[in-house]
Amino acid sequence: MKRSSLVSAMILTAAAFFGTAVAQESYPSKPIKIVIPLGPGSGNDVVTRILSERLGKELNTRIEVEYKAGGGGGVIGADFVANAKPDGYTLGTLNSSIFTNAPVFNTVPFDPIKGFTQIARMGGGSIVLAVRDAAPWKTVEEFLDYAKKSPGKATCGTTGVSTSGNLDLELLKADAGVEITHVPYKAGSGPNIAALLGGHIDCAMQLWPVLVNHVRGGKLRPLATVSQLREYPKVPTFEQKGFRSVDLEVWFGFFGPANLPANVMAKLGPAFEKAINDPVNVAKLEKIGWTVQYEGSAALRKRIEKELAAVRALVKRVGIKTN
Amino acid sequence: MVKADRWIGLFFSLFAFYVCVEGVRLGLGTYQRPGPGFIPFYAGLILGVLSLAVCLWGFLGQTDKPDRWQNRGQIAMVFLAIVGFTLLVEWLGFILTAFLLVAFLLKVVERRGWGFSVAVAVAVAGASYVVFDLWLRAQLPAGILAS
Amino acid sequence: MDALEGLLYGLSLAFTLKNLAFVFAGVLLGTLVGVLPGIGPAAAISLLLPSTFHADPISSMIMLCGLYYGTMYGGSTTSILANIPGEAASIVTCFDGYQMARQGRAGPALGIAAFGSFFAGTIAVVGLMLLAPTLASVALKFGSPEYFSLMLMSLTLVTYLSHGSVLKALMMTALGLILSTIGLDPVTTKLRFTYETLVLRDGLGIVPVVMGLFGVSEVLLNVGETMNREILRSKIKNLFPSLKDWKDSALPITRGSLLGFFLGIIPGLGTIIPTFLSYGMEKRLSKHPEKFGTGVIEGVAAPESCNNAAATANFVPMLSLGIPANPIMAILLGALTIYGLQPGPLLIREHSDLFWGVIASMYVANVMLLVLNLPLIPLWVQLLKVPYTVLYPMILLFCLIGSYSLNNNVGDVIIMCIFGLFGFLMKKFRYEPAPLVLALVLGPMMEDNLRQALLISGGSIATFFTRPLSAVFLLVGFVSLLLPLLKLRPTAKFRAQE
Structure with missing residues (x-):
């Protein structure tokens, strides 16, 4: 009896040793944690939840979602990812403004480019100028005309200063040469939508997935969009209307801390690509207003470099105050 | 006043x-x-x-008699205990820190016996781990025990 | 579909074995989460979310709503037993609930809280069912000026909240307002009072501050009083409310429910602010306002009814317009999106099964919660018999877990510790925490809406006075600020002391 238990103990120890040795070679050997920097119910959360099933299947492990909200627009969560051990078990679903807007307006504790390993970009959501259904303006020209005739009277809500919607609004004002009063709301899109539906503001520059159901329900009317809306092809893009520089969108990417090992990236890259391009996921995401547009690691890094520079330049050009 | x-x-x-x-x-x-x-x-x-x-x-104005300050040492120790918990929890992990907190409060602050303090601390730390971490799946830090 | 037909249809959905099981699972878990301080409905729902992805959306929604409901019921338990709000909407319940427990009347307090919640919940579901779409569009008429004036009016309530020095109450209000400005300025993105700490950028969290000011400080106080802690367990009078308790509570429950329902419809007000208003209103209407804060049953009945009614009413803008009224509704909205439903103006029409299924299950959940909670009361009361030396380490541990799991951030725990010490010192020197908390809750909304209103009106302050509803709020606020100041002149106070 005693001997057999000794033998089994030895086998167990050996197995444990062998197990860890294998684990070092084959990633992943335990659940992968994906950090959501904006709290439950946010776009980051919804997107991750939709992708996580296929992702888990591809990687043959469980995907766990962990919330680390705070810091103004998700800076705490991003910082957590940047400082995690680069073993591939802590990743993050981070939104574009963390890289392109937050560092421009305030100091952030990480390097928006070198601080992370870029894994993949899911795609994003267009920013749309929308008015109430009962509003008199049917086209973007009519609205801008109104704004031109009574400078500063027209009001436009966004989810807050330094969000992509705000920057697009500033670009539109500069391009069209009109004065529109920016009304920043916070605590998500709810208050802004409520104010627009209640007729307290004239328009909103908002993320399409936030607006889509109100547009489908006939309560809001889109006047112009940053990128073409598949469901509403008649809504013109800002570019078509001659406002070329109004081109900022919100997108989501998947990131790890800097210096993820090559064998980890070799697993993660294809897994994310397959999960993002999975037709079932694409259908789900597009139904709720997101545009799926996969980009790999290198392309994502280039995009961030480009957009960060663009936001820095536009802040200078349009004259937005930063700290 | x-x-x-x-x-x-x-x-x-x-x-x-x-x-x-x-x-x-x-x-x-x-x-x-x-x-x-x-x-x-x-x-x-x-x-x-x-x-x-x-x-x-x-x-x-007129002033009332101030409150008496009893057990000042104990109050300070309780406060330091929760601050200590806060500083240690991410490093040591939840279970170990919870055990230390309860054991410290019972043994050092309340001067209970060793056996009692350790038994209650084990029970409380274990039960709260089961309830919060396993049932409610709160994402409590695992700390050094995880690796 | 008219309401009756819809309700019958909904009941047919709710009364399947599967959905009954889902409701029960939700309310049971919700009660547990509500009873445990700190872990609030938002955290619990988000933790449960992944497990619902493969279930059918209606059952999942029913369970999540049941969970939310359960937390609202359970939240009062620790407020009454240990002065720790089980979730943020139960702060006000601490004022009189905990005092009742100290007098051995924890049972009646818990009983009234459970029954008041049941009554309020049921009234609010009826309101939600009959009036949802109509009321939701009325609530949209609430613009920034109205929000600001309502907040200002609510702030004047501090004079009713305190039962000590009005001067000190006002001082704590000002301090609360200052603390509420910590974080990123919403209009300019300037950092205010953040001192290079990331946690502070989003402002001080209400939950860690409240758990510190109420829960931790109470433990520190009790540790400092060797005699007092034994009183807690010595005399436990009756377990359930007496006839007089019922009589005293009937009107407060009714008023609390109605107030909670109507304020809950307005997006953004959430469940905390209505409870403060309801408490202030009861104190104003009471024949013995001076007894509030010393353990009167009205002080438990009204706010507990109010928060449950408000919690249900929060569903109005969410279900009928797709606007999340509070963070929990935002999560439920996200959940609906993940299930592939489209929350928005079309939800009630296109997914009537969801709407009526949820409504019907709310009735069921209310009954279940009452049945579940009443037998628990004697059990909770027994908890007070546990020696305090064993109880308080657990209380502290729960507070620590709760504040950590809010954002999984140690920063929030540090905030709780600091406010625990601060709250202890406040009580020692007879400053009350309630005005500070109220100002902290109201401050950010007040500032945002002030600045939004002025941006919209082009800088004209007249906007606050010319809009009728806003003007009414300001007037009420002005009167309620002046009345007690006139009554509580220092001379009168000295005379009372002699």
């Missing part, structure tokens, strides 16, 4: 002064367009006036 109000009033009026200075530095804006320092400045101003009033009252 208690006698200590004299010093509390003074302290808060100095604090209010600091807040007002910060408010001005942040920018007051105008009544038509308040700046980021608007609310802090005016709230600071009100706090300053009220604190001075409390301070004066402490000198001029």
Whole structure:
């Protein structure tokens, strides 16, 4: 009896040793944690939840979602990812403004480019100028005309200063040469939508997935969009209307801390690509207003470099105050 | 009112002064367009006036007998225990830190026996781990036990 | 579909074995989460979310709503037993609930809280069912000026909240307002009072501050009083409310429910602010306002009914317009999106099964919660018999877990510790925490809406006075600020002391 238990103990120890040795070679050997920097119910959360099933299947492990909200627009969560051990078990679903807007307006504790390993970009959501259904303006020209005739009277809500919607609004004002009063709301899109539906503001520059159901329900009317809306092809893009520089969108990417090992990236890259391009996921995401547009690691890094520079330049050009 | 109000009033009026200075530095804006320092400045101003009033009252008005301060050492230790928990929890992990907290409070602060303290600490740490981490799946830090 | 037909249809959905099981699972878990301080409905729902992805959306929604409901019921338990709000909407319940427990009347307090919640919940579901779409569009008429004036009016309530020095209450209000400005300025993105700490950028969290000011400080106080802690367990009077308790509570429950329902419809007000208003209103209407804060049953009945009614009413803008009224509704909205439903103006029409299924299950959940909670009361009361030396380490541990799991951030725990010490010192020197908390809750909304209103009106302050509803709020606020100041002149106070 005693001997057999000794033998089994030895086998167990050996197995444990062998197990860890294998684990070092084959990633992943335990659940992968994906950090959501904006709290439950946010776009980051919804997107991750939709992708996580296929992702888990591809990687043959469980995907766990962990919330680390705070810091103004998700800076705490991003910082957590940047400082995690680069073993591939802590990743993050981070939104574009963390890289392109937050560092421009305030100091952030990480390097928006070198601080992370870029894994993949899911795609994003267009920013749309929308008015109430009962509003008199049917086209973007009519609205801008109104704004031109009574400078500063027209009001436009966004989810807050330094969000992509705000920057697009500033670009539109500069391009069209009109004065529109920016009304920043916070605590998500709810208050802004409520104010627009209640007729307290004239328009909103908002993320399409936030607006889509109100547009489908006939309560809001889109006047112009940053990128073409598949469901509403008649809504013109800002570019078509001659406002070329109004081109900022919100997108989501998947990131790890800097210096993820090559064998980890070799697993993660294809897994994310397959999960993002999975037709079932694409259908789900597009139904709720997101545009799926996969980009790999290198392309994502280039995009961030480009957009960060663009936001820095536009802040200078349009004259937005930063700290 | 208690006698200590004299010093509390003074302290808060100095604090209010600091807040007002910060408010001005942040920018007051105008009544038509308040700046980021608007609310802090005016709230600071009100706090300053009220604190001075409390301070004066402490000198001029009648004062009650102050509360007695018993067990000062124990209060300090309880406070340090929760601060210690906060600083250690991410490193040691939840279960170990919870055990240490409860054991420390019972053994050192309340001077219970070793056996009792350790038994309760094990039970509380274990039960809260089961309830919060396993049932409710709260994402408590695993700490060094995880690796 | 008219309401009756819809309800019958909904009941047919709710009364399947599967959905009954889902409701029960939700309310049971919700009660547990509500009872445990700190872990609030938001955290619990988000933790449960992944497990619902493969279930059918209606059952999942039913369970999540049941969970939310359960937390609202359970939240009062620790407020009454240990002065720790089980979730943020139960702060006000601490004022009189905990005092009742100290007098050995924890049972009646818990009983009234459970029954008041049941009554309020049921009334609010009826309101939700009959009036949802109509009321939701009325609530949209609430613009920034109205929000600001309502907040200002609510702030004047501090004079009713305190039962000590009005001067000190006002001082704490000003301090609360200052603390509420910590973080990123919403209009300029300037950082205010953040001192290079990331946690502070989003402002001080209400939950860690409240758990510190109420829960931790109470433990520190009790540790400092060797005699007092034994009183807690010595005399436990009756377990359930007496006839007089019922009589005293009937009107407060009704008023609390109605107030909670109507304020809950307005997006953004959430469940905390209505409870403060309801408490203030009861104190104003009471024949013995001076007894509030010393353990009167009205002080438990009204706010507990109010928060449950408000919690249900929060569903109005969410279900009928797709606007999340509070963070929990935002999560439920996200959940609906993940299930592939489209929350928005079309939800009630296109997914009537979801709408009526949820409504019907709310009735069921209310009954279940009452049945579940009443037998628990004697059990909770027994908890008070546990020696305090064993109880308080657990209380502290729960507070620590709760504040950590809010954002999984140690920063929030540090905030709780600091406010625990601060709250202890406040009580020692007879400053009350309630005005500070109220100002902290109201401050950010007040500032945002002030600045939004002025941006919209082009800088004209007249906007607050010319809009009728806003003007009414300001007037009420002005009167309620002046009345007690006139009554509580220092001379009168000295005379009372002699």
